[in-house]
Amino acid sequence: xxxxxxxxxxxxxxxxxxxxxxxxxxxxxxxxxxxxxxxxxxxxxxxxxxxxxxxxxxxxxxxxxxxxxxxxxxxxxxxxxxxxxxxxxxxxxxxxxxxxxxxxxxxxxxxxxxxxxxxxxxxxxxxxxxxxxxxxxxxxxxxxxxxxxxxxxxxxxxxxxxxxxxxxxxxxxxxxxxxxxxxxxxxxxxxxxxxxxxxxxxxxxxxxxxxxxxxxxxxxxxxxxxxxxxxxxxxxxxxxxxxxxxxxxxxxx
Amino acid sequence: xxxxxxxxxxxxxxxxxxxxxxxxxxxxxxxxxxxxxxxxxxxxxxxxxxxxxxxxxxxxxxxxxxxxxxxxxxxxxxxxxxxxxxxxxxxxxxxxxxxxxxxxxxxxxxxxxxxxxxxxxxxxxxxxxxxxxxxxxxxxxxxxxx
Numbered sequence: 001x002x003x004x005x006x007x008x009x010x011x012x013x014x015x016x017x018x019x020x021x022x023x024x025x026x027x028x029x030x031x032x033x034x035x036x037x038x039x040x041x042x043x044x045x046x047x048x049x050x051x052x053x054x055x056x057x058x059x060x061x062x063x064x065x066x067x068x069x070x071x072x073x074x075x076x077x078x079x080x081x082x083x084x085x086x087x088x089x090x091x092x093x094x095x096x097x098x099x100x101x102x103x104x105x106x107x108x109x110x111x112x113x114x115x116x117x118x119x120x121x122x123x124x125x126x127x128x129x130x131x132x133x134x135x136x137x138x139x140x141x142x143x144x145x146x147x148x149x150x151x152x153x154x155x156x157x158x159x160x161x162x163x164x165x166x167x168x169x170x171x172x173x174x175x176x177x178x179x180x181x182x183x184x185x186x187x188x189x190x191x192x193x194x195x196x197x198x199x200x201x202x203x204x205x206x207x208x209x210x211x212x213x214x215x216x217x218x219x220x221x222x223x224x225x226x227x228x229x230x231x232x233x234x235x236x237x238x239x240x241x242x243x244x245x246x247x248x249x250x251x252x253x
Numbered sequence: 254x255x256x257x258x259x260x261x262x263x264x265x266x267x268x269x270x271x272x273x274x275x276x277x278x279x280x281x282x283x284x285x286x287x288x289x290x291x292x293x294x295x296x297x298x299x300x301x302x303x304x305x306x307x308x309x310x311x312x313x314x315x316x317x318x319x320x321x322x323x324x325x326x327x328x329x330x331x332x333x334x335x336x337x338x339x340x341x342x343x344x345x346x347x348x349x350x351x352x353x354x355x356x357x358x359x360x361x362x363x364x365x366x367x368x369x370x371x372x373x374x375x376x377x378x379x380x381x382x383x384x385x386x387x388x389x390x391x392x393x394x395x396x397x398x399x
Binding site (some may be wrong): 023027030033034037038039040041042044047071074090096097098099100102104113114117118121122123124125126127128129130131132133134136149153154156157158167181182185186188189194195196197198206213214215218219221222225226229230231235247 | 255258259261262263265266267268269270271293295356366367370383384385387388389390391392393394397398
């Protein structure tokens with residue numbers, strides 16, 4: 001376990017939010033959780049960058065390194081909300097886990113698996129969830145901050161979809177099969193992660209939206225809509241049997 | 254969430270994606286008697302984060318996604334990903350206080366997170382939606398590697 005201390009970076013934002021009053025604990029807890037998640041994602045993108053560099057794809061590696069820096073900045077921004085609400089942008093966090101090497105396939109198919117998981121799945125869902133939260137948030141400094149985070153997430157998701165579109169046709173049949181075998185695993189992990197972080201019994205007063213407190217049930221519906229209406233059709237359009245993969249996760253014991 | 258918000262959010266997600274064109278049940282968790290009886294509120298009041306963690310460690314938990322027996326009040330609930338096996342221990346004051354404190358301080362990183370989430374009533378839960386930031390992609394399970 002290590003100590004994550006983003007107080008200085010958070011305070012540099014000089015963010016001021018309206019007094020959260022009775023929502024203070026929820027605001028601090030929610031944005032503290034986001035601070036940890038966002039900062040942790042910087043390691044994921046650094047891991048992707050290393051894998052891309054290892055296969056000679058230095059342009060995409062550079063882009064992923066830039067994404068990692070953005071995630072670190074997002075962590076500080078979320079920490080700014082924590083501090084502005086009266087909390088402390090400090091956390092004890094687990095050591096980062098490495099991005100899987102997927103030794104059962106080639107390095108380029110392994111990278112593609114990871115990019116699908118990170119960018120096409122997680123970040124596309126983030127675009128929808130953060131986008132909805134932003135639309136319901138009134139104008140002000142917090143909305144400006146959320147807009148910056150959201151626009152970066154758009155870039156991360158778009159990178160993934162473009163990468164898959166470009167690289168998938170270059171794969172051999174075996175590599176493509178390896179990517180398809182991974183889809184049920186990635187989709188199941190996505191669902192587990194999202195549901196674990198979207199508490200179904202999280203309902204807030206109307207001004208919860210002012211502080212970015214989303215309704216868990218609504219967010220879950222939006223998550224499933226994003227999977228079935230956006231992610232699966234786009235993966236199918238690219239030639240991957242995503243709908244079948246999703247169906248197979250419905251019956252995994 | 255307003256319907257138009259949901260539709261707009263989906264459109265945004267679709268735009269970025271546009272480039273070219275809970276578990277079935279079997280078996281039941283064993284019933285395990287708690288080795289520590291969660292009784293005294295005084296104990297809860299004296300708990301530190303360390304003693305709370307030690308206390309929660311003594312309570313058997315179901316594995317992630319493990320089905321609960323039909324007799325369990327949480328059986329069939331689709332928002333339950335884990336639970337303390339001992340039903341009475343879930344509502345014990347010490348469990349409630351320790352879970353509340355641990356979820357607050359660990360912000361969802363706690364190993365007791367899911368068991369605590371299912372033990373606490375909604376009004377004692379404080380965290381909203383925080384799935385941002387892509388997690389580490391999953392490993393390919395060994396049994397699926399050809």
